[in-house]
Amino acid sequence: MTPNPHIIxxxxxxxxxxxxxxxSEDESSRAYSIRDAHDLLKPHTPLGVYPFALTGSGEYICFDYRDTPSQPGIxxxxxxxxxYPVANSFSEFLEKLHD
Known part of the structure; x- marks a missing residue:
């Protein structure tokens, strides 16, 4: 569940x-559930922002569909x-990962 390299x-x-x-709906994976993360963030973030990764400091990396639904930013x-903006696309996000 962790990318390698994992620094961005x-x-x-x-x-x-x-x-x-x-x-996964498996209870043992609940701490890493997209649904739970989205439910946590939903009252505090704009519509169109969906989490897909967790940082080591408890922050979330999210897709941002607000401006370009066909090519969400990160x-x-x-x-x-x-x-805070991280990348203009998922491909750019992956390219920015390093050791």
Whole structure:
């Protein structure tokens, strides 16, 4: 569930991707559930932002469908619920991963 390499520049320094979130309904995977992460973020974030990864510091990497639904950008949602752009696409996000 962790990419290799797993470090990415999130625009305010490097952050580590601790895990990609899962769609599994298995109770043992609940801490990494997309549904639970979305339910947690939903009251604090705009419509169209969906988590897919968790950082080592408890922040979320999300798809951002607000501006370009056919090509979502990637954003970081901090623990303070601030939103920072990370990449213009998922491909660009993957290219930015490093050791």
């Amino acid at each position: 520049d999130v625009g305010r320094g490097d952050s580590s991707i601790c895990a990609f979130l899962t769609i 954003v970081l949602i901090t623990v303070e619920m601030d939103i």
